[in-house]
Amino acid sequence: xxxxxxxxxxxxxxxxxxxxxxxxxxxxxxxxxxxxxxxxxxxxxxxxxxxxxxxxxxxxxxxxxxxxxxxxxxxxxxxxxxxxxxxxxxxxxxxxxxxxxxxxxxxxxxxxxxxxxxxxxxxxxxxxxxxxxxxxxxxxxxxxxxxxxxxxxxxxxxxxxxxxxxxxxxxxxxxxxxxxxxxxxxxxxxxxxxxxxxxxxxxxxxxxxxxxxxxxxxxxxxxxxxxxxxxxxxxxxxxxxxxxxxxxxxxxxxxxxxxxxxxxxxxxxxxxxxxxxxxxxxxxxxxxxxxxxxxxxxxxxxxxxxxxxxxxxxxxxxxxxxxxxxxxxxxxxxxxxxxxxxxxxxxxxxxxxxxxxxxxxxxxxxxxxxxxxxxxxxxxxxxxxxxxxxxxxxxxxxxxxxxxxxxxxxxxxxxxxxxxxxxxxxxxxxxxxxxxxxxxxxxxxxxxxxxxxxxxxxxxxxxxxxxxxxxxxxxxxxxxxxxxxxxxxxxxxxxxxxxxxxxxxxxxxxxxxxxxxxxxxxxxxxxxxxxxxxxxxxxxxxxxxxxxxxxxxxxxxxxxxxxxxxxxxxxxxxxxxxxxxxxxxxxxxxxxxxxxxxxxxxxxxxxxxxxxxxxxxxxxxxxxxxxxxxxxxxxxxxxxxxxxxxxxxx
Amino acid sequence: xxxxxxxxxxxxxxxxxxxxxxxxxxxxxxxxxxxxxxxxxxxxxxxxxxxxxxxxxxxxxxxxxxxxxxxxxxxxxxxxxxxxxxxxxxxxxxxxxxxxxxxxxxxxxxxxxxxxxxxxxxxxxxxxxxxxxxxxxxxxxxxxxxxxxxxxxxxxxxxxxxxxxxxxxxxxxxxxxxxxxxxxxxxxxxxxxxxxxxxxxxxxxxxxxxxxxxxxxxxxxxxxxxxxxxxxxxxxxxxxxxxxxxxxxxxxxxxxxxxxxxxxxxxxxxxxxxxxxxxxxxxxxxxxxxxxxxxxxxxxxxxxxxxxxxxxxxxxxxxxxxxxxxxxxxxxxxxxxxxxx
Numbered sequence: 001x002x003x004x005x006x007x008x009x010x011x012x013x014x015x016x017x018x019x020x021x022x023x024x025x026x027x028x029x030x031x032x033x034x035x036x037x038x039x040x041x042x043x044x045x046x047x048x049x050x051x052x053x054x055x056x057x058x059x060x061x062x063x064x065x066x067x068x069x070x071x072x073x074x075x076x077x078x079x080x081x082x083x084x085x086x087x088x089x090x091x092x093x094x095x096x097x098x099x100x101x102x103x104x105x106x107x108x109x110x111x112x113x114x115x116x117x118x119x120x121x122x123x124x125x126x127x128x129x130x131x132x133x134x135x136x137x138x139x140x141x142x143x144x145x146x147x148x149x150x151x152x153x154x155x156x157x158x159x160x161x162x163x164x165x166x167x168x169x170x171x172x173x174x175x176x177x178x179x180x181x182x183x184x185x186x187x188x189x190x191x192x193x194x195x196x197x198x199x200x201x202x203x204x205x206x207x208x209x210x211x212x213x214x215x216x217x218x219x220x221x222x223x224x225x226x227x228x229x230x231x232x233x234x235x236x237x238x239x240x241x242x243x244x245x246x247x248x249x250x251x252x253x254x255x256x257x258x259x260x261x262x263x264x265x266x267x268x269x270x271x272x273x274x275x276x277x278x279x280x281x282x283x284x285x286x287x288x289x290x291x292x293x294x295x296x297x298x299x300x301x302x303x304x305x306x307x308x309x310x311x312x313x314x315x316x317x318x319x320x321x322x323x324x325x326x327x328x329x330x331x332x333x334x335x336x337x338x339x340x341x342x343x344x345x346x347x348x349x350x351x352x353x354x355x356x357x358x359x360x361x362x363x364x365x366x367x368x369x370x371x372x373x374x375x376x377x378x379x380x381x382x383x384x385x386x387x388x389x390x391x392x393x394x395x396x397x398x399x400x401x402x403x404x405x406x407x408x409x410x411x412x413x414x415x416x417x418x419x420x421x422x423x424x425x426x427x428x429x430x431x432x433x434x435x436x437x438x439x440x441x442x443x444x445x446x447x448x449x450x451x452x453x454x455x456x457x458x459x460x461x462x463x464x465x466x467x468x469x470x471x472x473x474x475x476x477x478x479x480x481x482x483x484x485x486x487x488x489x490x491x492x493x494x495x496x497x498x499x500x501x502x503x504x505x506x507x508x509x510x511x512x513x514x515x516x517x518x519x520x521x522x523x524x525x526x527x528x529x530x531x532x533x534x535x536x537x538x539x540x541x542x543x544x545x546x547x548x549x550x551x552x553x554x555x556x557x558x559x560x561x562x563x564x565x566x567x568x569x570x571x572x573x574x575x576x577x578x579x580x581x582x583x584x585x586x587x588x589x590x591x592x593x594x595x596x597x598x599x600x601x602x603x604x605x606x607x608x609x610x611x612x613x614x615x616x617x618x619x620x621x622x623x624x625x626x627x628x629x630x631x632x633x634x635x636x637x638x639x640x641x642x643x644x645x646x647x648x649x650x
Numbered sequence: 651x652x653x654x655x656x657x658x659x660x661x662x663x664x665x666x667x668x669x670x671x672x673x674x675x676x677x678x679x680x681x682x683x684x685x686x687x688x689x690x691x692x693x694x695x696x697x698x699x700x701x702x703x704x705x706x707x708x709x710x711x712x713x714x715x716x717x718x719x720x721x722x723x724x725x726x727x728x729x730x731x732x733x734x735x736x737x738x739x740x741x742x743x744x745x746x747x748x749x750x751x752x753x754x755x756x757x758x759x760x761x762x763x764x765x766x767x768x769x770x771x772x773x774x775x776x777x778x779x780x781x782x783x784x785x786x787x788x789x790x791x792x793x794x795x796x797x798x799x800x801x802x803x804x805x806x807x808x809x810x811x812x813x814x815x816x817x818x819x820x821x822x823x824x825x826x827x828x829x830x831x832x833x834x835x836x837x838x839x840x841x842x843x844x845x846x847x848x849x850x851x852x853x854x855x856x857x858x859x860x861x862x863x864x865x866x867x868x869x870x871x872x873x874x875x876x877x878x879x880x881x882x883x884x885x886x887x888x889x890x891x892x893x894x895x896x897x898x899x900x901x902x903x904x905x906x907x908x909x910x911x912x913x914x915x916x917x918x919x920x921x922x923x924x925x926x927x928x929x930x931x932x933x934x935x936x937x938x939x940x941x942x943x944x945x946x947x948x949x950x951x952x953x954x955x956x957x958x959x960x961x962x963x964x965x966x967x968x969x970x971x972x973x974x975x976x977x978x979x980x981x982x983x984x985x986x987x988x989x990x991x
Binding site: 082083084087156160162163168253257258259260293294295296298299300302324325326329332333336337340341343344347348350351352354355356357358359360361362363372375376379380383384386387389390391392393394395396397398399400463464465466467468469470471472473476477478479520546547550553554555 | 846865
């Protein structure tokens with residue numbers, strides 16, 4: 001509620017006039033010391049870094065699983081793994097990479113960068129931000145809880161029923177997956193909500209919607225997509241868990257249930273999700289590649305629109321995962337055509353990147369190599385997708401290694417390469433130090449060579465008829481040589497990733513000092529120190545164009561952005577709330593301080609899921625009580641947070 | 651770029667390209683669908699080649715544009731400076747590129763929809779099979795209006811060359827996918843519904859297939875084959891399959907049948923004996939089939955004995971348990987089964 005009391009007009013200050021500003025803001029925003037401080041921080045930069053580190057740990061775990069899988073498949077008739085072990089490993093590899101690496105790593109970037117890109121002091125809901133991280137951590141642990149017991153999920157990440165039903169899979173494997181996915185979905189939902197509100201309300205004054213970086217468009221689109229898609233899969237997994245443990249019959253054929261219902265619900269989520277884990281990564285490239293081409297992105301507006309329309313269309317193509325399920329030809333024709341149409345926005349982005357490179361003047365940094373290679377990998381992965389969009393062709397290609405090649409070109413090419421390039425690009429901002437360029441180039445070339453050597457031949461294995469998800473194959477099939485190359489190539493790729501990690505490790509300690517803007521980049525995050533102070537900006541920047549830090553070099557329109565002079569906002573943790581479209585200053589937002597409540601809430605939720613898994617109803621009841629108490633504590637009204645003051649209209 | 655690294659990549663590109671070419675040249679692999687042998691698959695194969703060649707052409711063109719854009723000579727300049735003075739220009743790339751892409755996509759969509767109807771089952775297909783998929787084998791039932799002409803077999807389908815065959819697909823447990831790559835695309839086998847596909851082979855031969863949908867521990871060992879015979883050979887095969895199993899000709903073989911009846915008949919049927927189990931494959935003409943355990947082993951006497959002795963070692967997790975039989979009993983069951991021509 002807005003009080004009708006006197007309106008407070010924010011003080012406009014100039015950083016150079018008042019050297020005490022930064023010290024004052026630091027005291028206001030600093031996280032407390034020690035373990036309690038570490039556990040209770042709501043600083044988006046800290047949370048972003050945790051997301052990045054944890055998702056890379058999961059990337060390594062998923063990579064080790066892949067390494068074992070490739071050892072098993074490197075030659076015919078191998079017996080390194082039993083079928084059951086193989087099935088758990090390929091399932092956990094997929095689950096880990098798709099759910100615990102690919103989206104969280106992008107959330108890491110966005111969490112770290114958004115307030116800096118948008119000229120704000122934190123995300124709209126800092127505590128929700130902490131909550132979404134803690135749930136991610138605990139849900140990740142939950143999903144791995146049964147792994148050491150040899151009872152990890154083994155139904156594939158797609159987890160088709162009735163194979164995943166109790167009748168055919170009675171162990172805890174699938175229950176862990178089902179409950180873990182419902183739990184993890186809460187993290188995604190909370191995080192997505194936070195991104196959407198952050199974009200809508202906390203942009204710097206003047207940063208109208210047509211001035212936000214493409215990464216913001218990508219994450220916004222992914223967040224809206226997730227809010228609409230995650231309920232389908234949470235519902236599906238909850239229904240499956242009830243079928244398994246409570247005796248419902250949603251998917252039980254014998255009682256009139258429908259196995260295809262699972263597939264529809266899963267892919268209604270699954271396909272938009274695929275776009276959610278690539279669109280922000282494409283946004284990273286659309287923002288960072290132009291910096292190294294020394295020009296603005298060609299076609300900002302078409303690329304932003306292509307981002308949004310990809311997701312809109314992405315909700316209409318889920319059936320292309322089901323072309324062989326025997327649906328009527330008219331439905332197949334519709335979804336096939338829709339799957340072709342979705343190539344169009346991708347083409348817009350590709351030609352925008354190509355045009356940016358052509359009309360720019362590339363600077364060949366390690367980061368740029370990753371982004372330029374990404375364009376190539378995007379095209380290869382896109383075209384194999386284009387082939388599978390065609391129903392008759394897909395009925396041969398589906399469930400062969402051709403699709404494995406496709407999805408790895410998409411997920412590694414369009415997610416991992418931009419992410420690693422993005423780390424090279426923002427590492428100096430995050431740590432204050434530059435990464436080693438020479439080692440960076442070596443890691444790029446080894447990753448690039450290893451990736452193509454390891455994953456391109458998967459297309460050939462697929463065309464030779466090798467099905468997916470087989471734990472072995474006979475020597476008479478003729479798949480041995482190609483698999484040996486795949487295995488060796490993927491190991492080379494892993495060496496490249498390790499070189500990258502070595503570079504991160506060394507550069508953290510010995511990297512050259514970066515300064516605020518080592519790449520002479522245009523966006524707001526480069527206007528503040530590296531690493532950024534805890535309050536991000538001493539004064540809230542005012543934005544007058546799409547490229548605030550390039551205004552001296554571009555023929556800009558009227559007005560100049562300012563990072564030197566702006567609203568001070570130093571009565572406690574505050575940032576400015578602006579209007580949705582035009583980013584006019586609207587309200588002073590009081591931001592909550594550090595709190596243990598998000599962690600406590602996540603732990604209580606985890607305890608509920610553990611109780612459900614173990615059928616320990618006492619645990620469920622106690623944990624639910626703890627959860628409600630935590631919520632009460634969290635939501636307890638605080639005078640300091642009351643939005644009692646509003647800035648005056650000019 | 652570092653000289654050493656770029657040479658490494660160039661070498662890798664050559665290796666990948668050479669390897670790709672050599673593998674495609676070997677495409678006569680029994681599961682490759684780069685060539686197909688019948689009207690249920692051929693239009694899709696042509697479409698696949700068409701889309702594949704378009705994809706290769708687009709990759710080459712875009713890669714060439716990318717490399718040219720990266721490597722073309724430019725004047726050196728202050729790294730802080732920008733290459734352009736204003737945020738305009740370059741839009742023609744998007745208009746032209748997206749325009750051409752859209753035209754190609756529309757053409758491919760039309761070609762796709764025409765192909766969907768081209769591979770529909772011909773009207774008047776009168777020969778019909780029921781294929782039921784189970785963990786991890788295929789039951790094949792030859793349908794006929796005359797019940798005396800109906801028979802079961804497993805994992806090996808015979809069809810007459812040049813005649814379309816309707817295939818009704820049912821699952822006995824989880825989802826599987828019926829796939830004979832050289833004759834056409836996959837059709838999923840889903841519990842609770844009957845999917846229909848069809849087969850037609852232009853040329854006599856053995857066409858291997860394999861389950862295309864992950865279905866559990868032994869998904870890797872769930873193969874089947876389609877044998878396309880000239881019409882006369884096919885008719886003779888049908889007549890053979892309709893026959894009941896021969897009565898044991900010696901006491902040793904009779905002992906094998908007795909052991910079989912005690913230990914195996916709960917799951918397997920042998921027509922002409924009292925073994926009538928339906929959980930496993932019908933073994934009436936086991937010796938007429940070329941493989942054992944759904945394509946896992948060639949059907950040789952040694953393999954048959956090994957399979958009976960320890961199926962779990964050969965196909966871990968499969969539904970056939972370890973049999974509590976002595977070596978003698980195993981030998982005698984194997985000898986009996988070998989009479990099932």
